[in-house]
Amino acid sequence: MEFQNILIDVNDKIATITINRPKQLNALNKATISDLNQVLMSLKNDNNIRCLIITGSGEKAFVAGADIKEFAHFGVEEGKKLAKSGQENLFDLIENYPKPVIAAVNGFALGGGLELAMACHFRIASDNARMGLPEVSLGVIPGYGGTQRLPQLIGKGKAMELITTAKMMTADEALQYHLVNYVVSSEELLPKCIKIATATLHNSPKAINAAINAVNAGYNNDVNGYNKEIEEFGNCFGSDEFKEGTTAFMEKRKPNY
Ligand code: CAA
Numbered sequence: 001m002e003f004q005n006i007l008i009d010v011n012d013k014i015a016t017i018t019i020n021r022p023k024q025l026n027a028l029n030k031a032t033i034s035d036l037n038q039v040l041m042s043l044k045n046d047n048n049i050r051c052l053i054i055t056g057s058g059e060k061a062f063v064a065g066a067d068i069k070e071f072a073h074f075g076v077e078e079g080k081k082l083a084k085s086g087q088e089n090l091f092d093l094i095e096n097y098p099k100p101v102i103a104a105v106n107g108f109a110l111g112g113g114l115e116l117a118m119a120c121h122f123r124i125a126s127d128n129a130r131m132g133l134p135e136v137s138l139g140v141i142p143g144y145g146g147t148q149r150l151p152q153l154i155g156k157g158k159a160m161e162l163i164t165t166a167k168m169m170t171a172d173e174a175l176q177y178h179l180v181n182y183v184v185s186s187e188e189l190l191p192k193c194i195k196i197a198t199a200t201l202h203n204s205p206k207a208i209n210a211a212i213n214a215v216n217a218g219y220n221n222d223v224n225g226y227n228k229e230i231e232e233f234g235n236c237f238g239s240d241e242f243k244e245g246t247t248a249f250m251e252k253r254k255p256n257y
Contacts, residue, residue, distance in 0.1 A: 063113030
């Protein structure tokens with residue numbers, strides 16, 4: 001697979017997707033969102049890929065936001081369409097992805113960039129990362145889910161402060177707010193993500209998918225999370241992987257998924 005705006009590296013069932021517009025600080029233009037959508041759709045049912053890492057190219061930025069130059073001349077309807085299509089084609093797709101998606105935040109993650117990191121299942125940052133939702137400084141608000149996911153992740157009060165002041169957080173502040181799980185040096189960032197991704201490879205892919213669905217259900221107003229958990233839990237009992245996992249336990253060996 002070759003794309004204009006992203007690079008893909010596959011190693012031992014882990015796909016690392018690098019957004020590759022370093023001169024524009026990896027800003028998310030329409031073409032990049034389309035590339036990301038295509039690669040995510042194509043890997044979704046690929047059994048050779050079990051965990052994904054998303055990062056940015058260069059030393060400066062993860063993603064510095066939606067591409068301001070591309071939307072600066074938009075009107076109201078185009079603005080709504082931009083947010084809706086971005087949310088549906090990329091951000092919701094990642095959040096509900098059946099395999100763990102880890103954001104390796106290697107520098108600026110601003111606006112749509114932080115929204116991309118927040119749509120991922122969890123985040124690991126390098127110590128030079130700077131994160132924020134500066135949209136109100138541009139006369140607009142976060143449109144790729146930021147007003148919803150930031151309060152979910154760090155609480156409403158702190159999210160309101162960050163959104164209304166448009167201030168950036170350091171990586172250590174983001175760690176303190178539990179927005180990122182770990183902060184490591186730039187050199188350690190991908191190795192740390194790969195180490196965690198590798199730990200997921202030992203586990204049942206079907207159970208991981210079910211767990212992601214159940215956790216996400218708790219954040220969906222239309223679904224009862226506990227009922228979803230019951231349903232997903234029960235469904236696991238019908239899977240070959242459940243048979244393998246429980247048999248392996250009783251046979252005192254590692255399961256083979
Ligand atoms: N969109 C388009 N281009 C961007 C960009 C963005 N979000 N962020 C950076 N760039 C471009 C710059 O225009 C510049 O390009 P040129 O050399 O062609 O002029 C290049 O990347 C390098 O950027 P800077 O010269 O500005 O680098 P810096 O080190 O001085 O500053 C920065 C870095 C603080 C991240 C600054 O680039 C910046 O503030 N970027 C914008 C951040 C932002 O506001 N993001 C939110 C976007 S709106 C959004 O995301 C809406 C949404 O929710 C859907």
